[in-house]
Amino acid sequence: xxxxxxxVEKIRKDFPVFSRELPDGRPLVYLDSGNSSQKPNQVIxxxxxxxxxxxxxxxxxxxxxxxxxxDAYEGARDKVAGFIRAPSRDEVVFTKNASEALNLVAYxxxxxxxxxxxxxxxxxxxxxxxxxEHHSNIVPWQLLVQRTGATLxxxxxxxxxxxxxxxGVITERTxxxxxxxxxxxxxxxxxxxxxxxxxxxxxxxxxxxxxQSVPHHPVDVSRLGxxxxxxxxxxxxxxxxxxxxxxxxxxxxxxxxxxGGGEMIEAVWMDRSTYAPVPHKFEAGTPxxxxxxxxxxxxxxxxxxxxxxxxxHERTLTAxxxxxLREVPGLRLIGPDTIEERGGTLxxxxxxxxxxxxxxxxxxxxxxxxxxxxxxxxxxxxxFGIPATTRASFYLYNTTGEIDALVRGLHHVQKVFA
Amino acid sequence: MIGESMYQExxxxxxxxxxxxxxxxxxxxxxxxxxxxxxxxxxxxxxxGDAGKILDVSYDGQGCSISQAAASVxxxxxxxxxxxxxxxxxxxxxxxxxxxxxxxxxxxxxxxxVAFAGVAKFxxxxxxxxxxxxxxxxxxxxxxxx
Numbered sequence: 001x002x003x004x005x006x007x008v009e010k011i012r013k014d015f016p017v018f019s020r021e022l023p024d025g026r027p028l029v030y031l032d033s034g035n036s037s038q039k040p041n042q043v044i045x046x047x048x049x050x051x052x053x054x055x056x057x058x059x060x061x062x063x064x065x066x067x068x069x070x071d072a073y074e075g076a077r078d079k080v081a082g083f084i085r086a087p088s089r090d091e092v093v094f095t096k097n098a099s100e101a102l103n104l105v106a107y108x109x110x111x112x113x114x115x116x117x118x119x120x121x122x123x124x125x126x127x128x129x130x131x132x133e134h135h136s137n138i139v140p141w142q143l144l145v146q147r148t149g150a151t152l153x154x155x156x157x158x159x160x161x162x163x164x165x166x167x168g169v170i171t172e173r174t175x176x177x178x179x180x181x182x183x184x185x186x187x188x189x190x191x192x193x194x195x196x197x198x199x200x201x202x203x204x205x206x207x208x209x210x211x212q213s214v215p216h217h218p219v220d221v222s223r224l225g226x227x228x229x230x231x232x233x234x235x236x237x238x239x240x241x242x243x244x245x246x247x248x249x250x251x252x253x254x255x256x257x258x259x260g261g262g263e264m265i266e267a268v269w270m271d272r273s274t275y276a277p278v279p280h281k282f283e284a285g286t287p288x289x290x291x292x293x294x295x296x297x298x299x300x301x302x303x304x305x306x307x308x309x310x311x312x313h314e315r316t317l318t319a320x321x322x323x324x325l326r327e328v329p330g331l332r333l334i335g336p337d338t339i340e341e342r343g344g345t346l347x348x349x350x351x352x353x354x355x356x357x358x359x360x361x362x363x364x365x366x367x368x369x370x371x372x373x374x375x376x377x378x379x380x381x382x383x384f385g386i387p388a389t390t391r392a393s394f395y396l397y398n399t400t401g402e403i404d405a406l407v408r409g410l411h412h413v414q415k416v417f418a
Numbered sequence: 419m420i421g422e423s424m425y426q427e428x429x430x431x432x433x434x435x436x437x438x439x440x441x442x443x444x445x446x447x448x449x450x451x452x453x454x455x456x457x458x459x460x461x462x463x464x465x466x467g468d469a470g471k472i473l474d475v476s477y478d479g480q481g482c483s484i485s486q487a488a489a490s491v492x493x494x495x496x497x498x499x500x501x502x503x504x505x506x507x508x509x510x511x512x513x514x515x516x517x518x519x520x521x522x523x524x525x526x527x528x529x530x531x532v533a534f535a536g537v538a539k540f541x542x543x544x545x546x547x548x549x550x551x552x553x554x555x556x557x558x559x560x561x562x563x564x
Contacts, residue, residue, distance in 0.1 A: 356456055356482035356546065360424070373456050387457040387480055416425060417434075417483070 006309040012397050014040040014301075026367035029402045034184055034212060034345045034393030035371045036234045039298075043237060046297035047290050058289055059263055059280075073289050076296030077279070083299040084229070085220040086246055093245040093252070093279040094292050098211040099136040101230035101245035102178070104282060105207050106140035108255040109175060110148035116254045118205060121175055123149035128170055128177040128204070130155040130163055131383050134184050135376045137209045141178065155179070157383055161186040161335035167198045174204040181213035181224075185377045185391065186335030187318070187345035189213070196225030205251065211235055216314055216343055216395070218307040227251045233291065237395075238298030242291035245282070252278040259284040302396075310396045314344040317394045317403060321346055324407045330414070334389050344394035347375070350410065353417045355388040361416060362390075366409040368402075424536040424543070425483070428491075433483040438493035442476040446561035451553040453545055458485045462553040466561050470501035475554065482546055484537055489550035491530050501558055507531070508555050515544045 012018045017038045022028055030038060050072055056065035058073045081089040095101040108114070110121035121127075127141050131154055145152045153174075156164035163179070170177060177199040182189045196206040207228040213219060214229075215236035221229050228247040234240040247255075257264055257275055261284030266274040275281045302310065319339050325331055330351035336342045350358055359372035371391045374381045381387060392406055441448075445463035452459040458481030465474040475496045477489050496504045510527045511534070519539035523532045537547045 354482035356458075356484070356543070357425075360540070360543065364424075378457070381457075417430070 006305065006313045006396065008313070008397065008399055011305065014042065015397055016041060016044070018397065022367045026365075029366065029368040029405050031392040031394065031398065031402065031406060032369045032371050033215075033235070033395035033398075034391065035375075036240065037215065037237050037395055038397065039239070040237055040301050042301045043239065043294050043297045047239065047294040050290050050293045055290070057286055069289060072293045072296070073287065076292040079296040079299045080244055083303060084214065084244075084246060085222055087222050088249055090278050091246055091249050091252065093247070093282045094287055095230075095243040095245055095282075096241060096288065097234075097243035098209065098230045098232040099140075099243075101232075101243050102136050102207070102209060103140045104245055104258040105176075105178075105228055105230070105247075105255075106144045107258055109144055110150070111256050114254075114256045118175065118203075118251075118254065119256075121148045121150045123151075124173055125150040126153050126171060126174045127151070128153050128155070128174050128179075128199075130179045130190075131157045132161075132163065132183045132186060132188065132377065132380050133178075133180055134209065134211070135378070137178055137180065138379065150175070157186075157380065160337070161188050162341075163188065163190050163195075165191060165195065170195075170198050170202050170204060172202050174199065174202050176205045176207060178207040179209070181208045181210040181219075181229075182216070182343045182345075183335070183377075183380075184212050184345065185347045185375050185380055185389065187342040187347075188336055189341045189343060191341075193225045200225075212343065212345065215302075217311050221246050233295040233298065236295075236298055237301055238295040239291045241288045242295045244295075247278075249278065252282070257281050257284070261285040263287075305396060313396060314394050315339065317398055317400060318342065318344045318346070320400045321392065321394070321403045321406075324403055328407060328410050328414075331410070334384055334386070344398075345391065346393070347389040347391040349386055349389055350414065353413060355390040357417065358390045358410070358413050361413045362406070362409040365412060366405055368406050368409050370406070424540065426533040426536065428530060428533040429483060429487040432487035432490040436486060436490040438474075438476060438497065439478065439490065440476060441478050442474060445474070445476070447557045449553050449557045449560065451549055451556070453481070453485070453549055456481070456546070458482065458546060458549055460485070460489060460550050460553050462489075462550060462557055464496075464554065464557045464561050466501060466558070472496050472499055472501065472504060477550065477553075479550070481549065482543075484534070484543055485546040485549045488531075488534065488547045491533075492550050492554055495529055495531060496554065501562070505555065505558065508551050511551055512548065514538055515547055 015038045054068040056069040058070040081092045158164045199206045206226045208226040210229045210231040214231040233242040264284040332349045334347045355372035362368040373388050445465045448463045450461045460479030462477040467473045475493045514523050523535045525532045
């Protein structure tokens with residue numbers, strides 16, 4: 001099965017999970033990659049190899065294993081920097097996940113130790129987000145305005161699931177605009193360049209939550225228009241426990257440290273410290289070494305397949321799914337119903353049937369794994385007046401046949417509840 | 419096809435035709451319980467009469483078939499019974515739900531609620547079945563305090 005220059009059958013053989021059977025002989029139809037992706041042998045083997053033969057702490061051990069481990073860890077930084085076309089490897093900060101990366105940036109504001117006016121924050125100052133954000137790009141800002149007295153503002157979302165972009169929301173008092181590159185519920189890809197241009201005109205910084213875009217599209221951070229970009233390893237065939245904050249070097253330099261500890265310092269006295277240059281300024285303590293090495297293997301794998309091919313393949317899947325879901329009676333798609341500026345994440349409701357019941361029967365009867373609930377985006381669901389949705393999300397290893405299995409499953413769900 | 423056994427006819431029947439749904443007066447206590455992971459919620463009222471007799475259990479809420487059917491079954495079992503009797507049913511139901519499918523249900527005590535036995539095999543759904551029952555227990559305790 002080859003389409004768009006991408007050999008899906010060959011790719012599926014790289015992922016051991018697809019060789020397993022579920023109880024009762026059900027095949028696995030994994031449509032939950034927006035939640036977390038499956039892992040290829042190349043990532044699993046690289047992590048195992050590092051743990052087995054090259055493991056030691058990084059950056060401070062003066063022996064052969066220390067050197068090998070440090071080379072592998074810093075080598076992963078080079079690979080990630082290349083993958084997102086970062087102008088410098090030092091602009092890639094390893095974090096625990098995307099949430100930590102977003103929190104790191106939020107904690108840079110309103111810190112009395114920082115005098116750079118871009119990061120001062122108090123009553124009257126504004127932070128701008130959107131109604132389609134994941135909780136991890138909402139709650140850190142709520143906590144920040146509680147600490148500082150600043151104001152939280154947001155763009156709305158249109159009925160067809162697009163950003164209701166009003167440039168007037170961004171004013172001269174706006175310090176940062178932080179939005180999703182691609183929505184984890186709607187699939188919508190936001191007009192980042194346009195928003196960033198306005199933000200920069202007003203003197204505000206721009207942070208992107210790219211957790212749902214970097215795994216699925218070729219992303220060149222230097223051309224997005226953003227100052228800071230956060231994403232996570234486990235959604236891009238890498239392990240959990242490793243995330244990335246990319247930032248323009250000059251912006252990262254101006255930000256205060258986030259967590260204090262070993263490896264993030266230059267010199268320490270009892271009453272004060274000076275800090276290591278970026279990226280290590282933001283990497284206190286022993287980092288997730290094997291996880292970073294695994295992420296390095298993941299970006300090698302994705303690069304080997306080709307991000308352009310992955311993007312084209314997901315586009316084919318998404319177009320097929322939009323057509324197929326349209327044929328299901330009583331199905332309401334939450335998000336754009338056309339292929340333009342959207343990724344392979346489709347959320348929907350079935351009239352009269354709760355998503356938990358949909359997900360349960362899809363799983364138990366057909367082995368179809370989808371996510372049900374509010375997907376950590378409760379305000380977006382409130383916007384559409386619904387408590388929850390069923391979400392199918394695709395990746396490089398999915399096929400149109402699996403989407404057809406989903407649709408057959410939905411018809412069966414409707415029969416059970418008829 | 420384990421899921422098929424979870425969606426017993428009795429559960430689907432209660433989901434499609436909920437018994438005693440809607441909030442009513444008078445009542446001694448009202449509680450509101452939510453399940454933050456899935457957004458299910460229930461508002462539940464109890465009216466207790468002489469000798470601990472449950473005169474009414476009324477409720478309103480939203481959620482999956484399991485959570486809504488459980489509230490409906492609870493209404494039927496509790497209304498007309500006594501606080502003491504119903505609390506022992508709640509305890510037995512909780513024991514069944516938390517038994518990971520390995521606990522034999524006592525049909526004598528549970529009546530129709532025994533239909534939920536299949537839910538216990540799905541840890542993620544146990545809290546759906548228990549939502550209204552925990553709300554009921556809370557409401558009864560509060561009504562005694564007033």
